[in-house]
Amino acid sequence: MTMNPFDGAHAPYVDLNSLATAYGTPLYVYSADGFIASYQGFAASLSALDSHIHFAVKANSALGVLQVLAKQGAGADIVSYGEMKRAMMAGIPPEKIVFSGVGKTDAELASALTDGIGQINAESSAEIDHIMRIAEQLDVIAPVCLRVNVNVDPKSHAKISTGQRSTKFGIPVDDGQAKILYKAICQNPHIKPMGLAVHIGSQLTELEPFETAYLELLGLADRLRADGYDVPGLDLGGGLGIDYATNQPVDFASYGRLVTRIFSNRGYRLGFEPGRSIAADNGVLLTKTIFVKDGGDKRFVIVDAAMNDLLRPTLYEAYHTIDCLSPRDPHPLPADIVGPVCETGDYLGLGRTLPDVQEGDILVVRSAGAYGAVMMSNYNTRPEAAEILLDGDKVHVLRPRRTLDELLALEHLPL
Numbered sequence: 414m415t416m417n418p419f420d421g422a423h424a425p426y427v428d429l430n431s432l433a434t435a436y437g438t439p440l441y442v443y444s445a446d447g448f449i450a451s452y453q454g455f456a457a458s459l460s461a462l463d464s465h466i467h468f469a470v471k472a473n474s475a476l477g478v479l480q481v482l483a484k485q486g487a488g489a490d491i492v493s494y495g496e497m498k499r500a501m502m503a504g505i506p507p508e509k510i511v512f513s514g515v516g517k518t519d520a521e522l523a524s525a526l527t528d529g530i531g532q533i534n535a536e537s538s539a540e541i542d543h544i545m546r547i548a549e550q551l552d553v554i555a556p557v558c559l560r561v562n563v564n565v566d567p568k569s570h571a572k573i574s575t576g577q578r579s580t581k582f583g584i585p586v587d588d589g590q591a592k593i594l595y596k597a598i599c600q601n602p603h604i605k606p607m608g609l610a611v612h613i614g615s616q617l618t619e620l621e622p623f624e625t626a627y628l629e630l631l632g633l634a635d636r637l638r639a640d641g642y643d644v645p646g647l648d649l650g651g652g653l654g655i656d657y658a659t660n661q662p663v664d665f666a667s668y669g670r671l672v673t674r675i676f677s678n679r680g681y682r683l684g685f686e687p688g689r690s691i692a693a694d695n696g697v698l699l700t701k702t703i704f705v706k707d708g709g710d711k712r713f714v715i716v717d718a719a720m721n722d723l724l725r726p727t728l729y730e731a732y733h734t735i736d737c738l739s740p741r742d743p744h745p746l747p748a749d750i751v752g753p754v755c756e757t758g759d760y761l762g763l764g765r766t767l768p769d770v771q772e773g774d775i776l777v778v779r780s781a782g783a784y785g786a787v788m789m790s791n792y793n794t795r796p797e798a799a800e801i802l803l804d805g806d807k808v809h810v811l812r813p814r815r816t817l818d819e820l821l822a823l824e825h826l827p828l
């Protein structure tokens with residue numbers, strides 16, 4: 414089982430306070446060893462299968478993180494040509510890259526095909542028409558997989574659920590569209606059929622929706638094969654959730670057993686697109702207390718990280734564990750940990766038990782390695798948090814904080 418590298422019990426050598434002093438706050442800190450352990454844990458759980466792991470770059474696209482994973486042999490799941498560029502810069506070869514997403518532009522498709530992308534997961538009949546035309550113009554064969562919609566509720570937050578018919582994702586299986594389109598791509602000379610893909614959502618904390626979705630996918634694949642069509646692979650997406658409340662390690666083994674039970678000896682090459690389960694626990698956000706404000710029956714701990722640095726609490730009411738790194742006496746009142754942005758929704762945690770936090774104290778926001786830095790913005794003209802990577806006893810700055818001059822450099826005064 415993998416361990417949380419930022420859990421003090423396992424990593425007393427990570428002195429987060431001195432990192433905050435040396436590199437300033439707000440600061441994202443990642444653990445290279447943690448990323449490697451999680452990646453290997455995921456891979457080990459699938460060792461009985463013909464499987465290929467494409468890290469979902471959207472979860473953490475820092476070049477330095479992608480490079481660590483590239484050296485482990487990871488491929489990439491991307492959703493824009495920008496992410497493809499990152500993956501390739503980090504050393505992931507194009508043939509190990511899968512292009513997902515409902516709205517790839519012609520320019521993106523052409524660039525990806527020219528670079529030799531390994532697989533495009535198409536999500537509509539319109540997209541397939543565009544791929545065929547572009548492949549013909551470029552005189553290349555496009556490797557196309559069909560992302561299907563199996564109408565399964567992943568039992569996750571509505572904004573990150575993708576499995577139901579009501580969402581924009583995938584081609585429906587139940588009305589026969591997926592079967593018709595798969596047969597169409599098999600007959601086009603500019604397309605190489607790669608198989609079928611499914612991804613029903615993110616932060617799934619139960620295995621049962623995966624099982625339902627995977628059995629639907631397998632059923633369709635078997636029916637297509639029975640009709641004589643070539644279905645070489647099945648892409649099983651990402652979605653495996655983490656335990657934000659207790660920070661227990663991800664149970665890769667149970668997921669691996671489920672997949673092995675369903676797919677072993679079926680003759681399909683399997684693809685996986687994990688993001689959060691590889692990245693989340695291997696990063697933290699450090700933030701410094703600016704003020705502590707009396708809120709009557711609670712305290713407002715006002716910190717220098719805000720919704721522009723970590724959007725998840727604001728956008729999904731997401732819970733992240735937050736601890737104070739200074740030894741302080743207990744405090745009877747609950748604390749709202751809030752940022753400086755002028756919105757009530759700007760908070761990192763509400764109603765928390767925190768000790769008697771003082772100005773200058775560093776707080777650690779845990780499980781921030783996935784969908785943290787990638788979702789930053791400059792709202793309120795706040796430069797993004799910096800990002801560093803711990804690698805053994807070395808510290809690499811992956812992205813320094815921009816100065817205000819750098820932040821404003823691309824703008825023009827029109828008058």
Ligand code: LLP
Binds near residue numbers: 472573614
């Ligand atoms: N594959 C596809 C096609 C996806 O859309 C996603 C995530 C993944 C793989 C990776 O899923 P994961 O293993 O990370 O669950 N910003 C949200 C999460 C959005 C997920 C979008 N798609 C959050 O902060 O919770």
